[in-house]
Amino acid sequence: MSRNRFENLEPERQTRLFESATDELAEHGYDGASLNRILEKSGMSKSSLYYYFDDKADLFVTMFERAMKYLMREVGGFDLGALTSETYWPEIEAFYRRSVVLINHNDWFVRLGRAFYRVRNSKKTVAPIERSFAMFVRAAASVIERGQELGVVRTDLPHSMMVESLMGLGEALDHWVVEHWEEMSPDDRLEVVRVQMGMLKRLFGKDAENAES
Amino acid sequence: MSRNRFENLEPERQTRLFESATDELAEHGYDGASLNRILEKSGMSKSSLYYYFDDKADLFVTMFERAMKYLMREVGGFDLGALTSETYWPEIEAFYRRSVVLINHNDWFVRLGRAFYRVRNSKKTVAPIERSFAMFVRAAASVIERGQELGVVRTDLPHSMMVESLMGLGEALDHWVVEHWEEMSPDDRLEVVRVQMGMLKRLFGKDAENAES
Amino acid sequence: MSRNRFENLEPERQTRLFESATDELAEHGYDGASLNRILEKSGMSKSSLYYYFDDKADLFVTMFERAMKYLMREVGGFDLGALTSETYWPEIEAFYRRSVVLINHNDWFVRLGRAFYRVRNSKKTVAPIERSFAMFVRAAASVIERGQELGVVRTDLPHSMMVESLMGLGEALDHWVVEHWEEMSPDDRLEVVRVQMGMLKRLFGKDAENAES
Amino acid sequence: MSRNRFENLEPERQTRLFESATDELAEHGYDGASLNRILEKSGMSKSSLYYYFDDKADLFVTMFERAMKYLMREVGGFDLGALTSETYWPEIEAFYRRSVVLINHNDWFVRLGRAFYRVRNSKKTVAPIERSFAMFVRAAASVIERGQELGVVRTDLPHSMMVESLMGLGEALDHWVVEHWEEMSPDDRLEVVRVQMGMLKRLFGKDAENAES
DNA sequence: GATGAATGAGTTTTCATTCAT
DNA sequence: CATGAATGAAAACTCATTCAT
DSSP, X not given: OHHHHHHHSOHHHHHXXXXXXXXXXXXXXXXXXXXXXXXXXXXXXXXXXXXXXXXXXXXXXXXXXXXXXXXXXXXXXXXGGGOOTTTHHHHXXXXXXXXHHHHHHOHHHHHHHHHHHHHHTOTTOOHHHHHHHHHHHHHHHHHHHHHHHTTOBOOSSOHHHHHHHHHHHHHHHHHHHHHXXXXXXXXXXXXXXXXXXXXXXHHHBSHHHHHHO | OHHHHHHHSOHHHHHXXXXXXXHHHHHHHHHHOOHHHHHHHHTOOHHHHHHHOSSHHHXXXXXXXXXXXXXXXXHOOOOXXXXXXXXXXXXXXXXXXXHHHHHHHOHHHHHHHHHHHHHHTOTTOOHHHHHHHHHHHHHHHHHHHHHHHTTOBOOSSOHHHXXXXXXXXXXXXXXXXXXXXXXXXXXXXXXXXXXXXXHHHHHHBHHHHHHHO | OHHHHHHHSOHHHHHHHHHHHXXXXXXXXXXXXXXXXXXXXXXXXXXXXXXXOSSHHHHXXXXXXXXXXXXXXHHOOOXXXXXXXXXXXXHHHHHHHHHHHHHHHOHHHHHHHHHHHHHHTOTTOOHHHHHHHHHHHHHHHHHHHHHHHTTOBOOSSOHHHXXXXXXXHHHHHHHHHHHHGGGSOHHHXXXXXXXXXXXXXXXXXXXXXXXXX | OHHHHHXXXXXXHHHHHHHHHHHHHHHHHHHHOOHHHHHHHHTOOHHHHHHHOSSHHHHHHHHHHHHHHHHHHHHOOOOGXXXXXXXXXXXXXXXXXXXXXXXXHOHHHHHHHHHHHHHHTOTTOOXXXXXXXXXXXXXXXXXXXHHHHTTOBOOSSOHHHHHHXXXXXXXXXXXXXXXXXXXXXXXXXXHHHHHHXXXXXXHHBHHHHHHHO
16 A cells, blocks of 8 residues: 555655665664654654555665665666576676666665665564565576576575575675765776776686585 | 672573673664663662673673673684694684584574674774774784785785785675574585685685686 | 534445444543544544544544434433333343344444443543433433432432443443353353343342331 | 561561552552652652562562451451351341441551552552452452352352452442541441442342342 | 655654652 | 752654645
């Protein structure tokens, strides 16, 4: 129910709320995020917020889902089935590159990114948020599995360890990008994509598997 | 000021407070940790806590530093200067292995580990905690730098990116170990050390640097 | 003003609102009843409710009066003037019995009963509700007075004490019936009417008055 | 834990809180009672209240239990086992009379009485309050059962119906007393006790049982 | 006729911190 | 040394009501 209401809210106020909420989430994590502060920043009244959202969790889940939808629309996803052993890594890199370009134009997306990583470490996160996040992890797992099917991703590690490592390293790399964003030229940024993809390939690529032994 | 006082506190009460605080920190992170709950669990009075510590931050900083000191005493650190290109990776692996053995005997250390990672992502962390954590990061940086001096760690990445990647991947790997701890035999655990060291070497080792090109 | 409007509302929506409101009132009492919950259950919009009713009190007063009108229509009232000393108690019992039969077919009426008793004890009840309830009390008082005129109801008690006792005992008995409703056969129910009438007669009947001395 | 703390609170502040809480409870019932209003009236700070009590329910349960203890100390209870068929009704009447005398000196007790009846009808009453009240109902049930054992209380009604009737009628009678308290002389009041006991005996007494048939 | 939108004031509860004893 | 006591500020959430359309 809340979703429809929010869609009809004056876009400018949507944005104001959206940005305040994202900032707050990024700064304090889910548990620490204060609705009061969000409302103060966005100028919205407390009762209005509860008119648009069921509760704190609903607010952030909605934010997250909207952002994901936006990301998918702008950047596009993978057609996992269409990947081949030749296109696997290049496609991922292209996706990454497109994301970086997108971030170039929407700085609030960086803040959401930060927020995302914070929520991830919030134990008390209520069920719906957990679900939202689980969806994301599952996507990552699918990408890994597809790579293994195609024989381009190593298979000698426990699945869960791979997923967690990917998320952990990915977070660190993204975080680095976000943090150093402004001191880099557009070219630098694309170069970083190349470097970081190199790290992922080195860590998870099949060919490297043999190099170790 | 607080430090000296706390040292003189009856050891049994030290421990009780220590464990309560660590648990709370692990479960709720720094911002979410409640002094009230800690005091309830440990049976200490609120005013006593404020007698021994300046404030919330001081409490956790002290906890953390004591744990680090304990870790160093039990596990031993590196004498970075004494490392050679031959002993570099084996020494790190040995340190890791000793840590895992230690965890075997002190489960509260696992909890502290969890706590550590949670605090790390807490932006609002007051200055002193930040400082405590920075010390830890600096140690990691030193290890990396020494490896580069010895020519066994790659040098083609920005320093800060390497440090962050190490912390991120390290967190993920540790987290995986903590989470799967009980379903593993002692032998499994040591095998995991070997595997994870393989990942670190692959990601940061110099030899692999060429493999990429 | 509100009354006329509500009469013109689509009957099906009238009923939906009616039932939601009655349920809510029964469960939470007047003060505790939430318009929000009522509206959610009935699917009516908040502004519509305020179109049809002046405020919270007006809503419940209207509900109550409609129910009373309905009760009178279905069950029939007394023609107090037509009662004689012989028909007084039998007529009351017959009324009671008819009410029980009615409840058999309209379970929401049970809920209204519960609601009624809850409102009764709500001190803050706004003036109009008080008035509504007063009407009901007056009716009970009239029945008592008529019984006294006919010489079949005791006269040795303060009038107000009789009225209050009647309401108190009546509530308890009704409450008992409502609570045990489902575990009784139709025959049981009518037997209960007989038993409870016995109690009322014993407590208020004139003949019993002598028995005491 | 809370109990001890409250005992040590400055008696004058105990009383202030006690009276505010009782008044509030009497006026609005449990659900409707506002801690804010209580605190405003009593001049206590919100956090202090939560220092002395666990939560809203704990506050009222404590109030109730203290009052009951006080009542039992001042008025004395029954030794049910010691009652005989001759002393049963007189003892009850004596208890009632002593209570009325007590009320004479402590008008807040009247307010608590009102409060008690209101809580009773509060559906949402949290568990502890329910328990407190259940204890009271059980006491009433015991008195009834003892009377039946002694052959002075009728046995032709369902047990639960008797208990509920007793509570309902008792509430009404008490309520009447409270409401007319000030317009009566001390003698009037004791006369009322006699009259009301007459009603209870008539309704529940064994001898009357036959009178009916 | 009908309703979506907005809100101020309210709710219970928890927080970290201070201070007199 | 130790603590009982007190507090203001903040937390998430709900309330009945209003008004422009």
